[in-house]
Amino acid sequence: MKFTNSQNIYKEAIKVIPGGVNSPVRAFKSVNKEFPIFIKSGKGSKIYDEDNNEYLDYICSWGPMILGHNHEKIMVGIREAIELGSTFGLPTKGEVELAELVISCFPSMDMVRFTTSGTEATMTAIRLARAYTNRNKILKFNGCYHGHSDSLLVSSGSGLLTDGYQDSNGITEGTLKDTLTADFGDIETVNRILRTKEVSCVIIEPIPANMGLINTEKKFLEELREICTETETLLIFDEVISGFRLALGGVQELFNIKPDLTTLGKIIGGGYPVGALGGKKEIMNMLAPVGRVYHAGTLSGNPISVRAGFDTISYLIENKNIIYKQLEENVNYLAENIQKIANKYSVNICINKVGSLFTIFFTDLDKVSTLEDSKNSSDLNYSIYFNTMLQGGIVTPPSKYEAHFISFAHTQEDLDKTLEILELAFKKISNRD
Ligand SMILES: Cc1ncc(COP(=O)(O)O)c(C=O)c1O
Known part of the structure; x- marks a missing residue:
């Protein structure tokens, strides 16, 4: 996946906007990526960047897009x-x-x-x-x-x-x-x-x-x-x-x-x-x-x-009887399968979920000796996760402290694609030890 246009826009952006972003959570620094992707459009569960890459969206503009983009x-x-x-x-x-x-x-x-x-x-x-x-x-x-x-x-x-x-x-x-x-x-x-x-x-x-x-x-x-x-x-x-x-x-x-x-x-x-x-x-x-x-x-x-x-x-x-049930079932499906993949590759995680929100915490306490090492390890794991997902066409929060948001537009196919790419990410994480 190429990000040439986003990178070029970022070079211009940092000259005129502090950090190139109008809200710090849009920066990708904490996940070890120099520049963010610049988004051009969105439809349903997907967003598209200035390089015409397609992504499944787990940010949903940090919450508002519960029905998906451009419903x-x-x-x-x-x-x-x-x-x-x-x-x-x-x-x-x-x-x-x-x-x-x-x-x-x-x-x-x-x-x-x-x-x-x-x-x-x-x-x-x-x-x-x-x-x-x-x-x-x-x-x-x-x-x-x-x-x-x-x-x-x-x-x-x-x-x-x-x-x-x-x-x-x-x-x-x-x-x-x-x-x-x-x-x-x-x-x-x-x-x-x-x-x-x-x-x-x-x-x-x-x-x-x-x-x-x-x-x-x-x-x-x-x-x-x-x-x-x-x-x-x-x-x-x-x-x-x-x-x-x-x-x-x-x-x-x-x-x-x-x-x-x-x-x-x-x-x-x-x-x-x-x-x-x-x-x-x-x-x-x-x-x-x-x-x-x-x-x-x-x-x-x-x-x-x-x-x-x-x-x-x-x-x-x-549509409340359908929407909230579907959102919760979809998050449960993701969480159960993410846990299975984590077990398969011995990646230590803790998943918290409520309704249409979830977070994956990477916890390596038993593998490291100090809290500082644990923080560094969880930062690194999150960044491998984030970048592998991005390369696979899935946008997750560029910070381990933010929740993943799903929308009513996310389909079963979307969820299965997410798990497929996530498996690649967890495999990389387990191989880094
Ligand atoms: C719980 C909570 N309160 C307040 C705000 C601030 O809202 P806004 O970004 O629209 O100013 C946010 C933003 O993310 C939030 O998550």
């Missing part, structure tokens, strides 16, 4: 919306219809406000929590990613972890001081911190997907809900990834736990820029222009995103 039904709506005009800076009926649809899937929400990205949604949610509780501090979990606003870039997972650090530079001491952290699952630390009654909110990815995928214990979230209620701390579920992906009503539906505020993004824009925060009326009505917590956006709730989101969610609702 015909969604395209019809988008074309209609584009014909009517792109953005007006005035409200449109579509925003109200999308709000009603989202609320119908999330019983914890009385009201919802749209933003242009998940980052804005989480940033606004914590501002709202501070105003509502009159407390400054927030609590987040190490390794959970909630976008790139200052307060939330502490002990973040995802792109920062991939680049080997935890916190961003350029954030003031004061902001850092107000963001407290705990390890995921450490309910005792959470309890101790919240009893001080200085914390406005706890924000959590209820099933984290930005430090690899973690299978959260329901009990942990139940206890978290209880302590938040007792200490009058708001509980924010960041369901930017999990909302509409793991179930229509996200993790809160799966576990039947109601947060005070929820943040959404990705799928609710059907592949176009979007974010949202929603919750109880008395909290939401503190937002301007009703209240004095400011949030705004030139493109918030823009008509194209709103139409793509409305049609995507409507399709998911109409």
Whole structure:
């Protein structure tokens, strides 16, 4: 497989865009490839690069493309919306219809406000929590990613972890001081911190997907809900990834736990820029222009995103009994067979999966003597895996900390091709010892 055009575009890109990418997780550095592939188009489960290589896609734009690329039904709506005009800076009926649809899937929400990205949604949610509780501090979990606003870039997972650090530079001491952290699952630390009654909110990815995928214990979230209620701390579920992906009503539906505020993004824009925060009326009505917590956006709730989101969610609702079952069965099929291949070649892995998400962790603890060696070994194995898959026409996340996403467009043939190439990758990994 040749990547000549991508390489040439990258050479131009790094002159005008830092690192040649507009989001660090698109870089291929951590998987030992000098430049990323530049994508030209997508259809169904496949994407195509500037060298006309075809790939099966396990990134799905990091979540939004649950129905696959350029789904015909969604395209019809988008074309209609584009014909009517792109953005007006005035409200449109579509925003109200999308709000009603989202609320119908999330019983914890009385009201919802749209933003242009998940980052804005989480940033606004914590501002709202501070105003509502009159407390400054927030609590987040190490390794959970909630976008790139200052307060939330502490002990973040995802792109920062991939680049080997935890916190961003350029954030003031004061902001850092107000963001407290705990390890995921450490309910005792959470309890101790919240009893001080200085914390406005706890924000959590209820099933984290930005430090690899973690299978959260329901009990942990139940206890978290209880302590938040007792200490009058708001509980924010960041369901930017999990909302509409793991179930229509996200993790809160799966576990039947109601947060005070929820943040959404990705799928609710059907592949176009979007974010949202929603919750109880008395909290939401503190937002301007009703209240004095400011949030705004030139493109918030823009008509194209709103139409793509409305049609995507409507399709998911109409076909929910088929879609979520098929997604889960497909991931189970992949996971079972990946484990069999790993056993065949004695490659140590741990696969975590929930719904349409999974992560393969390469674990070599028994073959190496130190944690550092183990990290290096798992980095190397992941990079062999990534590059073999790429050469075989399959795009997996260019970071071991990101989850694999599948779409409803992935077919049995796609899954079998994936396993065939994966076997080559695991064979190489086993031969490297
Ligand atoms: C859980 C979670 N929250 C928030 C965000 C930020 O969303 P956006 O990239 O749209 O700003 C992300 C992005 O990946 C995410 O995974």
